[in-house]
Amino acid sequence: xxxxxxxxxxxxxxxxxxxxxxxxxxxxxxxxxxxxxxxxxxxxxxxxxxxxxxxxxxxxxxxxxxxxxxxxxxxxxxxxxxxxxxxxxxxxxxxxxxxxxxxxxxxxxxxxxxxxxxxxxxxxxxxxxxxxxxxxxxxxxxxxxxxxxxxxxxxxxxxxx
Amino acid sequence: xxxxxxxxxxxxxxxxxxxxxxxxxxxxxxxxxxxxxxxxxxxxxxxxxxxxxxxxxxxxxxxxxxxxxxxxxxxxxxxxxxxxxxxxxxxxxx
Numbered sequence: 001x002x003x004x005x006x007x008x009x010x011x012x013x014x015x016x017x018x019x020x021x022x023x024x025x026x027x028x029x030x031x032x033x034x035x036x037x038x039x040x041x042x043x044x045x046x047x048x049x050x051x052x053x054x055x056x057x058x059x060x061x062x063x064x065x066x067x068x069x070x071x072x073x074x075x076x077x078x079x080x081x082x083x084x085x086x087x088x089x090x091x092x093x094x095x096x097x098x099x100x101x102x103x104x105x106x107x108x109x110x111x112x113x114x115x116x117x118x119x120x121x122x123x124x125x126x127x128x129x130x131x132x133x134x135x136x137x138x139x140x141x142x143x144x145x146x147x148x149x150x151x152x153x154x155x156x157x158x159x160x161x
Numbered sequence: 162x163x164x165x166x167x168x169x170x171x172x173x174x175x176x177x178x179x180x181x182x183x184x185x186x187x188x189x190x191x192x193x194x195x196x197x198x199x200x201x202x203x204x205x206x207x208x209x210x211x212x213x214x215x216x217x218x219x220x221x222x223x224x225x226x227x228x229x230x231x232x233x234x235x236x237x238x239x240x241x242x243x244x245x246x247x248x249x250x251x252x253x254x255x
Contacts, residue, residue, distance in 0.1 A: 052171070052203070054177075056237055057240070058238050058240075059239075065177070092237070093219050093233075107176055109176065115179065116182075119176060120180055123239070126238060126239065
């Protein structure tokens with residue numbers, strides 16, 4: 001199992017997109033360019049989002065957590081995309097409702113069922129309106145990296161099986 | 162009381178169900194309940210149709226099952242978590 005890859009290169013600010021597909025393409029292509037995921041990751045994540053929407057009506061800022069099967073992933077990472085303008089995503093667990101999402105947390109997981117503490121910490125971030133708002137307003141990638149490293153405690157995960 | 166089989170499902174069986182699984186595990190421990198938790202993809206629910214007592218899921222289900230289905234989105238958003246927990250607990254204690 002690889003260590004998680006997380007630095008400024010997976011944080012994208014002012015992502016311009018008209019649709020969720022375009023968001024996923026841009027964020028996915030960045031991960032392909034970094035060789036963190038296979039080319040197949042992009043169509044897989046778009047298809048998965050279509051079938052099982054991941055938009056979450058979190059308080060303050062709505063987020064989405066697109067993810068797909070482990071076979072498309074070389075190295076696990078959490079990529080963050082702050083959108084220039086909100087884009088409609090389907091609401092998780094609902095086949096009709098959509099929600100204007102402004103921050104996308106694209107999860108590339110390389111092993112099923114193994115990232116519990118990371119995911120729980122991530123969910124704690126989603127439940128913290130203040131943190132979401134500061135990600136939204138922050139113009140500096142290093143500051144966002146610092147903020148998330150503080151909240152997500154990646155170091156503690158490195159030894160996790 | 163017979164051990165309940167609880168299915169925890171999301172689209173991929175990787176991300177959201179992992180979080181929900183952890184939350185139910187904690188709940189069961191707190192309440193001294195012996196629960197058989199099975200983490201699956203929503204597409205796999207069919208193979209547990211005869212054995213499951215409850216389905217907790219973040220994905221949508223169009224199908225009707227013979228066991229109750231509880232939506233677990235609140236575990237991810239933090240909005241309405243207490244109510245969802247109560248609902249689950251009620252089913253587990255049946």
